[in-house]
Structure formats: structure tokens, C-alpha cells
Amino acid sequence: MPNAGLSAIRGWVESNAQRLLDELFSLIRIPSISTLPEHKDDVARAAAFTADALRNAGMENVEIIPTDRHPLVYADWLHAPGKPTVLCYGHYDVQPPDPLELWETPPFEPTIRNGNIYARGAVDDKGQMYMHIKAVEALRALNGGTLPLNVKFLIEGEEEIGGASISKFVPANKERLRADVALVSDTSLYADGIPTLCIGLRGLVYMEIEAQGPARDLHSGLYGGAAPNAVFGLVELLAKAKDADGVIQIPGFYDAVQAPAAAEIESWNSLPFNEAEYLAAEVGSTAITGEPGRSVFEKTWARPTLEVHGIGGGFTGAGSKTVIPAKALAKVSVRLVPNQDPESIVAAIKQWVADNSPKGVQTEVRVLGASPGLLVNPDHPAIAVAAEVFAESLGRKTVFVRGGGSIPIVGEFAQQLGIPTVLMGFGLPDDGLHSPNEKYKLANYYQGISTIAHFLSRYGE
């Protein structure tokens, strides 16, 4: 039986449209908030719902795998010998909906307005995860109960709380998870209608830097001028991390950084981008900052950064208190680009902190997490097929972008399973992930099912 083409797939989606929506709504109505213990049963219900959906789609070996916290859901269909295997990943857990009063309609009562589904989890990631399941269902329905390639599903319930269980599971189940490529739909289109493949992600080293000055808070009248100040010491240290242009001053920090390929830069230059609008509407400040002579795309996608996420120490209440603070703490991270080794960077930072801590101030660096940046070769067969299919589906050339943030599971797949990930998401930049009134454009939900089914079909040829 020949593979179903895009138009056949679209026909199937159209004739099942209401059911595809009703099912997604049922999943969204389960408040599977992974961070709140009182929703533990809801998270389990969402896992069961997902497992049932996989069974109904014809997947085999469906298993709800218990973990230390929330279960993983595994399933596969492996009856296409000689064909590639795709590992589909998604998550069925969601962020808390607070602040509730800002929602126009209740977060777990999905509502259609202006062509969008409004609900917590609509786009992140229930709506996008569910597209994968419905895509294989569509293909099986159109191909007489078979699939043009092998698929495995691994869906987690802890993505919004750090993904501890899946990051233990993956290295312990390499054979079971063996695949040629992973497929993740947890990203956005660059803009509505522009087929977008994310082929690079920044890594992240997250640290706490603590400074200790005097043994206890001192009276600044009595000791000011002679005693070290923990807050000022930390301020002095941190300020040395970058020059006035934002260039990081830590020795060796940029050594492994590679310039993006000319084709990538060219692709970025083709993207619609209005710097004045970006500054006013998104950043909301008086100036775009950072390394001179580099575009916003390069700065946020292809350059490593150092940010202070928070700082605290001494007296910050109302009024005046004249204390020389004993302690101060900063939360600091560096975003890493591909080829920068997190361990070497951590070592360079620790050395730099030791070398630059002001007199009388003891400092300590505590690393809370470290993951590398990633870059997928756009010439990889799966990426090439995805780009082609995406372009065919949306009717314009696929753009290759990078993401400035981290998706840790993509790193796990690369390191543990040795496979690249196709990051094919159908969200939009203004979908409001983690915010009140999260939305997912309904048309993109349907288009996502068709496009992914078409991708699996073509990749299996």
C-alpha cells in the first residue's frame, strides 16, 4: 500500500476535526500540575489518558512507567524493518495557572476564542504532544493499519519541574530507546505561517555565588572605611565579569565558540524583524544591549551570555539601616553555545572568581546545573526531510533558527542515544507559555497533525 500523501492526510484531519478537538480538550481538562503535590492524582490521570490515546492510535507495548515522582509513558510500533525509527517525545504535565484572576476563562476549561484554544497546557505541551499521537493514528488509518516507519513514544510528566526521572530513565534504557532521530514539538514558529526548524539550542550553567565579608553585620558608622562589605565585594566581583559592551571577561570563556555558518546567518537575515518594535514591545527598554556589531539573532542564539538573575544581601526594607552586610548572594548563569564544554567553563569561572574576589571577601561558587549547547546538522536526512515537508505544508521556504534557551531532553538524546532531534513546533511567539491565557492557534493544531504525519510518511520512504 502506498504512503498517504499530504492531501489524503489533510482530508483525514478534516473529517475527524471535531473528535481531534474533543479528545485534546479532555486531556487539557485534567489539571496535571506536576509541581503541586495535591495534583499528583491528576498527573497520574493525564498519564493514563495519554497511554489510552497511544493504545487507541494502534501503538503497542504501551506502558505507564512509575518513577520517583510522576510516571513516564512509553509505547512503540516497530513493524517496519529496514526503515528508520523516530522517537517522539512530549510532556503531559503543565505549569500552575496562577495568577488565576488574570485568566479570561478558567485555565482548565478550554475555550475557543478568535480561532485559538485558550487553556493551561494548550500549546505547552498537551496540544503539541497530542499531535504526534494523532499523526500516527492518521497514518495507520490511511495506510491500512501500518506505518511507513518505526516509532517509539516517550512522554514525561515532570518537564515543568526539571525532568529528573526522564534524565535517569534515558541512560538506563538506551537499547529500548534506540532510534535514528527524535521528534519534539515544544517550540514555536518564528512567526505565524513561517515553517521553522530549530537546529540549535544554548546550554546553561546555573550557579550561586556567595560572598562573606565580616563575620556578622557591622555598624557602618563604627567600621565604615576599614571593614570589608560583602554586598560591595560581590558587586565588585560581578561587575568585572563583563565590560561596558557586555563582552564577558572570564579568561578562555569564548575560546570554543564557533561562528554560525554563512548559510545560517543568511537564513536569519531573511527573517522579518523590526528592531524598534522588538525593543519597545518585547524588551521594553531604551536600548538593545550586548556585544557590539552582532545582530539580535546572533546575540540571543549563537553567542554565550552571562546573566545575574538575582542578588540579595544586607538591608533592603523601608527606611534607613546603616549596616555593613556580612553576606550576599547572587544567582548567575551562563548560556553556552555548541562546542563550549560546561565543565571547562565551570572551571574557568571558579578560577576567575577566586582570582578576582576583593580583599577581605570570601566567595564560593555553587553549581546548580550544567548542560551543553547543541547544534543539529541541517543536512541530516531527517532534518532535510522535515524542512521539505514543512515547506510543502505551509507553502513557503523553511527557515532554520536557533533557540536561546535550553531543552534539556534534546541534550540527553544527543549525549545518551547519539541521535539528533527534529524540533518542529507549531506554537506562536505570543502564545503565553507559563502565563495566564496561554493559547494555541486551532489551525496550527490541525496543521501540526498533518505536517507531522506527512514528515513520518516521507521520512519512511
Added chain:
Amino acid sequence: MPNAGLSAIRGWVESNAQRLLDELFSLIRIPSISTLPEHKDDVARAAAFTADALRNAGMENVEIIPTDRHPLVYADWLHAPGKPTVLCYGHYDVQPPDPLELWETPPFEPTIRNGNIYARGAVDDKGQMYMHIKAVEALRALNGGTLPLNVKFLIEGEEEIGGASISKFVPANKERLRADVALVSDTSLYADGIPTLCIGLRGLVYMEIEAQGPARDLHSGLYGGAAPNAVFGLVELLAKAKDADGVIQIPGFYDAVQAPAAAEIESWNSLPFNEAEYLAAEVGSTAITGEPGRSVFEKTWARPTLEVHGIGGGFTGAGSKTVIPAKALAKVSVRLVPNQDPESIVAAIKQWVADNSPKGVQTEVRVLGASPGLLVNPDHPAIAVAAEVFAESLGRKTVFVRGGGSIPIVGEFAQQLGIPTVLMGFGLPDDGLHSPNEKYKLANYYQGISTIAHFLSRYGE
């Protein structure tokens, strides 16, 4: 009738010792905590007690003066025409006693242990204020009901909460308060047995500096590298305020600073001081910091400083949050030395902040208070007499020191009444003001009464 000499005064103190202690204990037992509304009546009781004590000491025109919050107590004795007038200042209010569990005996139940009175207010300032009243009582008793000079008393009940009422009262009652010199006993001896006159105090400008980066907190993965960071902007700004040696970099900041007189430096060099012990026991750090080539005395008494008392902004909770903070706040003060004008310094700081705020970061400076530094001429007749009397009383040469902190009322007396202040205190550096187990050495209470009576006597000659 000739003035009573030191030995006669000491005899009077000795024969009245128990009563002098009992009376002070009665005053201490009143929990006159000015900051706590539930103790408002106690504060009023302490004012009444003080007024009664003044009456019993033979003072006239005793008045409890209502204010917006806690009353002032005024009294005078003005029957020595042609003789100088001394304005005695003190305060009858105290700090809260918390944490209560650290007190060995209840804070408002004065107890003698190891020759010390342990109680809240023992030294700050009930014990020291009461010395003034008992000194005039002694002199009147010894001089047949007269005094060798004119005295006025002004005692407040808001010193521990900022002294708002007295700072309104003084400029509005200049004639009533006219005097040649003020006498304040709210300071300490440099060390036990060393007669110490404080002749200089630093002023204080207290500010909040607020920084605004993006309009709201941004995701550092999406915007890191291109968006301004309020915390880092504030860090960058503050770090520029001093060089690595602690020398303040604000243009014009040191212009009006005068070097201490050679005699003052010589006096400081004669003080017992162990830098290693100071570092270990008082500062509790690895290094004494601040301007190179200057002694700790010069740094803390005669040099202006800039301190960051606290800083806050962004995320400082447990774990990781990758936010680019929109706002950050620092509490900053400068300590001023005599001859530096607070208004000019504020203007210089504001200009410097405007000139040095990083790109994309808006800053605002809010001044919460500003007072100048003060220096009393040690050759002033009252100071000269005080030094002589103090030396005679304690049996060794009087040292002239300065205080690194501020005593705002001393500034009011200088600015509003045009008079210097004799800062003659009998506390000890380890008395634990504002702390649990505050104490006052009993012998110093009696010695204070004698010394102050002797000072009034000799200054009246």
C-alpha cells in the same frame, strides 16, 4: 560660698550611693520603648519620672512638653548671671529588648553582676542622662542650694526612633535654648579608665538607588545577550563608585575633606590598638580594607566613606530561575567628614549616577536623609575644661577621639543654636547598646556623676 572640689563631690556621691542607684533602677524599670505603640504610656511615665527628678534636683521651669509623639522634658536653673550656660541633653527612651531569650536577667529588671548594671537603657541613655541630673543635685547640695553656672536641660523620648520632635523643637525655641555649650553623655570611653572626649562626628547621606532594565522580567534564554539587566546594571554602576583600594571615584567627592590636625593624629597614635585583634575579634574577616596608607582611626573617624547597606533584585529563592530582572534596588550611604556639604555631595552623586548608568538601564536616586559631619575645636573653653577635669578625675591624660557615626542632635545644636557640644560619655566599647544584656559599669555611673559635677563647677569658675 566657694565651689565644691572633686573630693567633696566624691564624698557626696559616696554617701548617697545607694539612693543614686535605687533612683536609677526605678527609671530603668519603666519600659519606655519609644518605637512600640503599646509602650506609649510607659514612655510618658519615664518623662514624668525625669521631670520629677529634675524638680527634686532643684531645677526650675520644669515642663513636660507634648509633641506629635513622645514628650520632651525641659528644665533650667538660671541664677548665675555673668556665668556660662550649659545645655544638658539626654534621652529617656530605649530600644526594644528583643531577642528576649538572650537576656540572662530580664531587661527591665536591673541587676548587678560583676560590678555592672545589666538592663535595657542602663548605659543608653538612662544611666548617662541621669548622671547629669544627679550632678546638679550634688552641686546644689554642696554649694548651699546654688550652682556655679546656669544650666538648661532638654531630654527627649524619641532618640531611638529618629528624634523627629526635638529636631522641630530646637529651631523653634532658639532663645529658650540659648547656651554656651551643650553637654551630651551618650558615648563611650575609648577603653575603661581612659578619659575620652569625642570632638568629631561623621555626617550621613542615606540614599536608595533604583535601577530599571526591561519593562518586566524577561526569560534569559530568549533575551539574554540583547536585553539590559537591571541587577547587572546596578552592579556595574555601584562597582564604579570605588576603585579596588576603596577610594571613592565620584568627581569632587573629596574636595572639601580636610586632613586631621597633627595633634589629633598624635593623640590617636597614643591609643592602645591591636590591629590583629581588631580584625579577628571585631571585624571577623581576613583583611582590613579601605584607603591605603591610612590608619583605622583615620579611615573610620576622619575619612568619608561609601557603603552599600543592602541590595535586592530578581530571583534569590532556592533553585534556579532564569530571569532577566526588570528592577533592582540598593541602599547606599556616604559618611561625611566635617567641611563636606551634604547638599553638594548629593548633587555630585546624582550627577555621577546619571553619567554612569549603563546603557538601557534607568536609574533613580532617592535621598532619605542628609546631615553634615562635625568637628569641635579642642581649644574651646568648655572642651579645654572638660579635658582637664576628665584627666583629673580618671588620673590620666584625656584623649581626643572622633566618632565614625552620627549623633544628629549635635548637628542641630551646632546649626540651630551655634554652640559646640561636649561629648563626655562613660560607657565602654563592649556595653552592648541595642543588644541583649546591655550593661553599664556601676563605678562609671558614680564616676560620671562626680566628673560632670566637677566639670560644671570648674566651667563656672
